[in-house]
Amino acid sequence: MAAFFSPFISKPDTVAQIMLRVMLALLPGIAMYVWYFGPAILVSIALASVTALATEAAMLKLRNRPVAPFLQDNSALLTGWLLALSIPPLAPWWLIVVGTAFAISISKHLYGGLGNNPFNPAMIGFAVLIVSFPAQMTHWLTPHGLGQVELGFLDQLRYTFLGSLPPGVTLDAITMATPLDTLKTRLHLDESVKQIFDMPIYGRLAGQGSEMVSLGFLAGGLYLIAARIITWHVPVAYLGALFATAGIFHLTDPAHYVTPLFHWFSGAAMLGAFFILTDPVTSPTTNKGKLIFAAGAGLLTYLIRAFGGFPDGIAFATLLMNICVPLIVLYTQPKVFGKKHPSGKNGGAQ
Amino acid sequence: MRTLFKFHGGVHPPGNKAQSTQQPTAVAPIPAKLVIPFRQHAGEAAKPVVQVGDHVLKGQLIGEPAGFISSAIHAPTSGTITAIDIQPVAHPSGLPDLCATLIPDGRDEWVERKPTDYRTLPADELRHLLRMSGIVGLGGAVFPSDVKLRPLRDHPNKDIGTLILNGAECEPWITCDDMLMRERAAEIVQGAEMLRSMLGSREVLIGIEDNKPEAIAAMRLAVADSGLPFEVVAVPTIYPGGSAKQLIRVLTGLEVPSGKLPTDIGVQCFNVATVYSAWRAVAHGEPLISRVVTVTGNVARPRNYEALIGTPLTDLIALGEPLPDTDGYIMGGPMMGTPLPSTSVPLVKAGNCIIAGSKKLFPPPPPALPCIRCTRCAQACPADLQPMDLYWFSQSKNFGQAQAFSLFDCIECGACSYVCPSHIPLVQYFRFSKSEIRMREQEKQAADRARERHEYREFRIEREKQEKAERLAAKEKAAAAAKPVEPPVVATNPDAAPENTAQMKIQAAIEHAKEQAAAIKPKNTENLSAEQLAEIAEIEARRARIRETAKSDVEPPKE
Numbered sequence: 001m002a003a004f005f006s007p008f009i010s011k012p013d014t015v016a017q018i019m020l021r022v023m024l025a026l027l028p029g030i031a032m033y034v035w036y037f038g039p040a041i042l043v044s045i046a047l048a049s050v051t052a053l054a055t056e057a058a059m060l061k062l063r064n065r066p067v068a069p070f071l072q073d074n075s076a077l078l079t080g081w082l083l084a085l086s087i088p089p090l091a092p093w094w095l096i097v098v099g100t101a102f103a104i105s106i107s108k109h110l111y112g113g114l115g116n117n118p119f120n121p122a123m124i125g126f127a128v129l130i131v132s133f134p135a136q137m138t139h140w141l142t143p144h145g146l147g148q149v150e151l152g153f154l155d156q157l158r159y160t161f162l163g164s165l166p167p168g169v170t171l172d173a174i175t176m177a178t179p180l181d182t183l184k185t186r187l188h189l190d191e192s193v194k195q196i197f198d199m200p201i202y203g204r205l206a207g208q209g210s211e212m213v214s215l216g217f218l219a220g221g222l223y224l225i226a227a228r229i230i231t232w233h234v235p236v237a238y239l240g241a242l243f244a245t246a247g248i249f250h251l252t253d254p255a256h257y258v259t260p261l262f263h264w265f266s267g268a269a270m271l272g273a274f275f276i277l278t279d280p281v282t283s284p285t286t287n288k289g290k291l292i293f294a295a296g297a298g299l300l301t302y303l304i305r306a307f308g309g310f311p312d313g314i315a316f317a318t319l320l321m322n323i324c325v326p327l328i329v330l331y332t333q334p335k336v337f338g339k340k341h342p343s344g345k346n347g348g349a350q
Numbered sequence: 351m352r353t354l355f356k357f358h359g360g361v362h363p364p365g366n367k368a369q370s371t372q373q374p375t376a377v378a379p380i381p382a383k384l385v386i387p388f389r390q391h392a393g394e395a396a397k398p399v400v401q402v403g404d405h406v407l408k409g410q411l412i413g414e415p416a417g418f419i420s421s422a423i424h425a426p427t428s429g430t431i432t433a434i435d436i437q438p439v440a441h442p443s444g445l446p447d448l449c450a451t452l453i454p455d456g457r458d459e460w461v462e463r464k465p466t467d468y469r470t471l472p473a474d475e476l477r478h479l480l481r482m483s484g485i486v487g488l489g490g491a492v493f494p495s496d497v498k499l500r501p502l503r504d505h506p507n508k509d510i511g512t513l514i515l516n517g518a519e520c521e522p523w524i525t526c527d528d529m530l531m532r533e534r535a536a537e538i539v540q541g542a543e544m545l546r547s548m549l550g551s552r553e554v555l556i557g558i559e560d561n562k563p564e565a566i567a568a569m570r571l572a573v574a575d576s577g578l579p580f581e582v583v584a585v586p587t588i589y590p591g592g593s594a595k596q597l598i599r600v601l602t603g604l605e606v607p608s609g610k611l612p613t614d615i616g617v618q619c620f621n622v623a624t625v626y627s628a629w630r631a632v633a634h635g636e637p638l639i640s641r642v643v644t645v646t647g648n649v650a651r652p653r654n655y656e657a658l659i660g661t662p663l664t665d666l667i668a669l670g671e672p673l674p675d676t677d678g679y680i681m682g683g684p685m686m687g688t689p690l691p692s693t694s695v696p697l698v699k700a701g702n703c704i705i706a707g708s709k710k711l712f713p714p715p716p717p718a719l720p721c722i723r724c725t726r727c728a729q730a731c732p733a734d735l736q737p738m739d740l741y742w743f744s745q746s747k748n749f750g751q752a753q754a755f756s757l758f759d760c761i762e763c764g765a766c767s768y769v770c771p772s773h774i775p776l777v778q779y780f781r782f783s784k785s786e787i788r789m790r791e792q793e794k795q796a797a798d799r800a801r802e803r804h805e806y807r808e809f810r811i812e813r814e815k816q817e818k819a820e821r822l823a824a825k826e827k828a829a830a831a832a833k834p835v836e837p838p839v840v841a842t843n844p845d846a847a848p849e850n851t852a853q854m855k856i857q858a859a860i861e862h863a864k865e866q867a868a869a870i871k872p873k874n875t876e877n878l879s880a881e882q883l884a885e886i887a888e889i890e891a892r893r894a895r896i897r898e899t900a901k902s903d904v905e906p907p908k909e
Binding site: 004005006007008009010011013014015017018069070073075113114115116280281285286329333334335336337338339 | 357358361363364522595599605606607608609610680682683684685686687688689707712715716717719720721722723724725726728732733734735736738739755756759764767768769770771772773775777778781
């Protein structure tokens with residue numbers, strides 16, 4: 001009985017447990033990743049984990065904060081994992097290291113550490129990498145059975161750390177553009193959606209393999225909702241807005257605009273809906289605010305995918321909506337018990 | 351079946367109620383010494399009406415109510431008053447307070463009790479009887495019950511359509527109301543009918559959380575036996591469902607407006623133990639000198655005791671036989687109770703439960719981490735507040751913003767702290783902010799008063815100056831008048847007439863003074879309502895009449 005004031009009891013939940021369960025929920029998607037694209041992603045995750053913990057420890061030390069309790073909160077690990085899952089798995093080792101170190105040090109600790117960062121650290125890491133190293137960020141692995149050559153685990157390791165491929169194998173032979181990227185390029189060449197989808201890289205819903213990874217993330221996300229770690233608001237509003245926007249364009253011109261389902265199961269839509277946009281620190285606190293925030297991100301994702309310069313739009317959509325969070329929260333204050341009008345509108349805006 | 355409503359949020363902490371309900375309520379023995387605080391209720395402390403050395407009887411008045419919101423204090427048993435002094439009491443502030451020390455004579459001899467049929471007494475006499483019997487809210491707020499039974503000041507004719515009996519007892523560990531309802535249901539129902547008749551309510555709802563099936567059954571049986579049209583409603587078990595505003599919401603769907611009282615929406619709410627004591631006071635002439643208290647937690651014999659007010663908690667705790675690893679005690683429940691700095695303090699009317707604590711039962715919380723804005727607190731808040739925002743404002747001492755985000759609608763239930771995965775003592779931050787704001791408010795009021803005093807002083811000095819100038823002027827004038835009138839030559843040559851210049855100066859001074867007097871406007875005379883203007887006109891007319899009469903008295907009409 002060390003507490004000097006009530007309440008003297010508390011739920012056993014901790015930040016570390018919440019983060020750990022989010023990481024557990026990523027496992028089905030990671031399993032699919034390994035199944036379809038080989039174990040390279042595990043190397044990325046391991047590299048990201050080590051970098052995240054090392055950067056976190058260094059920054060805490062620099063900021064004169066206790067290292068042990070914060071290292072154990074699993075938040076840095078989760079950031080590292082999310083970044084690793086967002087970038088090509090077969091990449092030189094320094095790519096994920098640079099991205100993770102930047103995410104943890106600049107976008108998390110320079111803003112005050114856990115709980116104080118306005119932008120999603122993993123997405124900041126992603127943005128830095130795609131702007132600084134665009135070439136390395138486009139070498140995505142070809143799924144099983146589609147490439148001319150398949151690298152073994154040792155070959156993948158050798159490429160990641162030494163940058164050398166087996167004799168006679170070129171990088172182009174083992175990597176490809178993502179289904180989203182391919183779609184965009186081909187559409188520019190005036191091919192119709194139907195023609196493009198006849199390519200072997202496309203599966204039932206979206207890209208071969210990547211659609212299954214998305215399904216894995218969807219399963220993990222549903223677990224997060226069932227376990228009450230996240231609420232339904234962000235995923236439903238995000239996927240809803242993405243579906244609606246894609247649906248409208250698809251209905252107007254099916255030859256040029258792919259189905260909404262394709263958008264759901266392509267790229268990082270599922271990862272974003274359940275794992276990235278739901279980051280509590282950088283998303284609105286009010287339920288209504290969550291809906292607006294996520295719907296905005298869904299709309300932006302579609303616009304960037306369909307009309308923007310980048311193949312996928314989750315990172316920039318997330319960051320752009322992160323900017324709006326304080327404003328959204330201010331104008332979506334819920335009604336207080338026994339009060340007629342939310343106080344935030346009048347009382348809060350000063 | 352009645353349609354029940356929900357309130358936002360709430361939590362489900364482990365109940366831990368079974369331990370203390372295995373055995374019926376026992377009567378705690380009369381201790382060797384009783385310490386009875388004079389402040390056991392909200393409002394003014396009672397004023398001692400006995401002296402050291404007096405022999406008192408059980409139920410004898412020893413402290414009379416002193417103020418509108420106040421209540422009486424009685425001797426819990428017969429004996430001798432050996433001291434009236436400042437003693438440590440169980441108050442969150444930890445401050446000691448005025449208490450009477452009573453050494454029982456062991457005879458437990460009652461004063462003459464006057465059982466009354468409440469139907470024969472008018473409501474105001476009944477209220478007085480309750481006030482003089484020390485009846486206060488036993489749910490924790492200890493607010494004098496007679497005040498809650500008064501007709502509304504603003505709408506004396508508005509009726510309180512619904513009377514709610516609060517038997518929810520939502521805090522974990524506490525079972526005193528549960529046992530009281532199981533064992534003394536009939537008297538609670540009779541008391542409810544008495545209070546209903548005083549309020550003129552049409553409907554009586556008895557809300558009990560559904561984790562107390564025995565209490566619900568007992569109360570239903572008692573209501574059926576009485577033939578009264580009361581409704582015993584099983585409400586869902588959720589903390590803080592026993593908070594008056596939340597219970598009213600669950601039972602009626604109505605929300606007590608922020609800053610208002612339940613009576614403003616035609617509802618009044620009493621704890622079941624309060625109703626029981628009110629009934630004992632009227633029907634048996636027994637003032638509030640004992641209550642049921644749960645002794646539980648890290649003890650070998652958890653149980654409820656009917657104990658005399660003033661019993662040292664050490665004695666009560668000893669009845670429960672605390673286990674060796676006990677490292678502290680809580681008065682009240684684990685969600686809203688206060689830690690006891692010492693067990694030598696006496697049992698008071700607010701004391702519903704004593705929990706012995708240990709590291710195992712109440713492990714120290716892990717060190718607090720930063721808020722990650724997970725909003726679990728907002729999801730748990732029964733007042734629909736945003737605790738993570740209030741925490742942010744409190745931490746940065748941004749009290750204005752905290753108030754704008756409805757800090758004062760926080761009922762301090764602790765649900766937010768309970769669910770926080772970062773283990774931030776949120777509710778403690780809110781208590782801190784509230785007390786800071788109240789303190790600043792008081793300081794501001796004090797400063798306002800000081801400023802007003804200063805302004806008045808300035809005004810007074812100025813007025814005295816003027817009066818002095820006027821007196822001087824009058825004197826000079828008189829002196830000038832007394833002098834022989836100068837020839838008009840002087841008038842044509844003002845430079846040669848020093849008196850004249852002096853007179854002009856005086857004239858100027860008087861003008862100046864008058865101007866200043868005109869500049870000082872009386873306060874609070876702008877924006878008056880028609881009624882106030884009429885009232886002023888009437889007063890002025892009266893004054894004029896008085897002046898006229900006075901004049902006519904002094905100067906009788908010539909003729």
